[in-house]
Amino acid sequence: MRAACPVLNLVETSDDLEDAMMQLATDLFPQFADVFLQMKAADRPFAMQCLRHYTGFMTGPPNRRTRDRRGLLKVVLHFMQDFN
Numbered sequence: 001m002r003a004a005c006p007v008l009n010l011v012e013t014s015d016d017l018e019d020a021m022m023q024l025a026t027d028l029f030p031q032f033a034d035v036f037l038q039m040k041a042a043d044r045p046f047a048m049q050c051l052r053h054y055t056g057f058m059t060g061p062p063n064r065r066t067r068d069r070r071g072l073l074k075v076v077l078h079f080m081q082d083f084n
Contacts, residue, residue, distance in 0.1 A: 003032040004054045011058070011072045020072055029079055036083060048084070055080055 007028050014020035040047035058076055060066040066073055 003028065003035055004057060007032065007076055008058055008066065011070075011076060012067055014070050014072060017070045017072070020070060021075070024072070024075065024079075032079075033083075040083070051080060051083055 007024070010020055010023060010028065036047065036051070039050065055077060058066060058073060058080070068074075
C-alpha cells in the first residue's frame with residue numbers, strides 16, 4: 001500500500017518529533033485511513049489480512065527491527081490497531 005511506505009520512512013528518518021507528528025496527523029494518517037476504510041468496505045477479510053501485514057512491515061523482521069529514533073513507531077502501531 002502506498003500509504004504505508006511514507007509512514008515507515010518518516011518513522012525511520014525523522015529528526016524533528018513535532019514536525020513528524022504534524023505530518024502524520026495532517027497528511028499520512030488521513031491518507032492511510034481513507035484507503036484502508038475503502039478496502040475494508042469492499043473486502044473486510046482481505047483488509048484485515050493487509051492490516052496484519054502492514055503492522056509487521058512497520059515493526060520489521062525479528063532479526064532487524066525498525067529503527068525508531070523518536071518514538072513514532074508506537075504512535076503508528078496504536079493508530080493501526082484502531083482499525084481492528
